[in-house]
Amino acid sequence: MMTVLPALVAGILIFGGWGSKLPAGVYINGIYAGGMRRSRAAAAIREAIASDLANHPLTVRGSALYSYSYPEINFTDNIKSVISSVRGAGEYSARVDYYLNGLDEVVSGICAAEFKEMRPAAAYFNSGEGQPFTYESGRDGAVCNGKKLRERLLASLSSRAFGGDFAEVEAECRKIKAEGSVEELKRKTSLLSAYTTYFDGDNAPRVSNIRLASQKISGCVLQAGEVFSFNSRVGARTEKNGFRKAKIIEEGRFVYGTGGGVCQVSTTVYNAALLAGLSVTEYHPHSLAVGYVSPSRDAMVSGTYSDLKVKNSGKSPVYIRMLTGKNYVRCEVYGLSDGAQYSLSSQSAQLEDGSTESVCYLAVTRGGVTYEKLLRRDKYLPAKSEIKEETAQQSAVS
Numbered sequence: 001m002m003t004v005l006p007a008l009v010a011g012i013l014i015f016g017g018w019g020s021k022l023p024a025g026v027y028i029n030g031i032y033a034g035g036m037r038r039s040r041a042a043a044a045i046r047e048a049i050a051s052d053l054a055n056h057p058l059t060v061r062g063s064a065l066y067s068y069s070y071p072e073i074n075f076t077d078n079i080k081s082v083i084s085s086v087r088g089a090g091e092y093s094a095r096v097d098y099y100l101n102g103l104d105e106v107v108s109g110i111c112a113a114e115f116k117e118m119r120p121a122a123a124y125f126n127s128g129e130g131q132p133f134t135y136e137s138g139r140d141g142a143v144c145n146g147k148k149l150r151e152r153l154l155a156s157l158s159s160r161a162f163g164g165d166f167a168e169v170e171a172e173c174r175k176i177k178a179e180g181s182v183e184e185l186k187r188k189t190s191l192l193s194a195y196t197t198y199f200d201g202d203n204a205p206r207v208s209n210i211r212l213a214s215q216k217i218s219g220c221v222l223q224a225g226e227v228f229s230f231n232s233r234v235g236a237r238t239e240k241n242g243f244r245k246a247k248i249i250e251e252g253r254f255v256y257g258t259g260g261g262v263c264q265v266s267t268t269v270y271n272a273a274l275l276a277g278l279s280v281t282e283y284h285p286h287s288l289a290v291g292y293v294s295p296s297r298d299a300m301v302s303g304t305y306s307d308l309k310v311k312n313s314g315k316s317p318v319y320i321r322m323l324t325g326k327n328y329v330r331c332e333v334y335g336l337s338d339g340a341q342y343s344l345s346s347q348s349a350q351l352e353d354g355s356t357e358s359v360c361y362l363a364v365t366r367g368g369v370t371y372e373k374l375l376r377r378d379k380y381l382p383a384k385s386e387i388k389e390e391t392a393q394q395s396a397v398s
Contacts, residue, residue, distance in 0.1 A: 025089025
């Protein structure tokens with residue numbers, strides 16, 4: 001063992017330890033290191049690599065430009081091993097591997113920045129005065145392919161040579177086309193029907209009730225297959241809910257009760273619904289004929305037992321808007337036309353006892369062909385002259 005140690009010492013003296021100097025004429029990765037102590041040569045070469053990195057950023061091109069340089073980009077090497085192996089002058093090559101700090105976080109950050117949420121074309125329903133709809137064009141979305149971005153970043157890092165540029169990386173984003181169009185939305189929100197009835201604008205309590213009921217209905221959107229219930233939408237006609245006393249019909253008499261005038265609103269909705277091609281699943285005639293609509297075209301609502309129900313049997317939403325003026329209430333129905341045109345007609349005859357019999361027909365025109373069907377047949381009692389005060393909170397309203 002003692003004979004081996006002197007030989008090892010001699011080897012270190014001849015070839016040099018880590019603290020010894022490199023021979024003249026030594027280049028490592030193109031950098032002259034001759035005459036430097038080996039430890040200093042390693043530090044100098046790494047300083048040169050870091051300086052080189054600082055001047056050669058790696059860029060990612062997307063909708064914006066993302067740039068990364070030293071120390072975001074760093075490196076590993078085998079310089080110490082190469083320097084330790086140097087025995088004479090010459091060109092030596094050390095392996096340098098570049099890496100991007102927090103690669104996965106960088107990929108996630110770029111993908112988040114490049115992401116664009118797809119915004120479909122939109123129609124906004126205005127339940128008040130003015131244009132019934134405003135439209136907004138859609139916006140295409142984008143989703144960045146994080147897996148490919150990571151692969152391309154690694155490829156750029158691995159292929160870069162000292163003194164050269166990193167290959168630019170493209171962030172590949174998949175375009176998500178915006179759904180729908182303003183033209184399509186306009187087709188789905190066209191005016192299907194409008195129906196107007198008139199009232200005495202000086203009858204303040206009745207006008208107030210008509211306006212209140214109309215406000216509660218306006219803005220209603222019926223989805224495909226959904227049923228509109230007048231009573232559910234308007235709620236109880238009570239003083240607590242804002243309704244006032246006005247003339248109503250009860251048992252063949254005109255009397256005063258809370259909510260008078262609300263039936264004019266339900267009647268207006270009833271006619272607009274039929275003219276729009278909607279399905280009326282429940283309606284009730286008054287006991288007396290009313291003056292604001294032809295016989296057999298009225299729709300009485302009362303309490304919770306007499307309702308007006310309308311079903312949207314189509315495949316697209318239906319929009320209901322109510323407008324009230326000084327002496328009128330108007331119901332407008334918007335949606336996707338089924339291609340048909342609808343009209344209503346009624347016929348009536350007064351009988352000897354003063355009552356009225358009437359019928360209502362719905363005419364449907366489709367493809368130039370018109371057919372007519374009987375909707376309803378009614379009988380109205382002769383009006384009694386008596387008018388009395390009605391005390392119940394909810395009753396049949398006129």
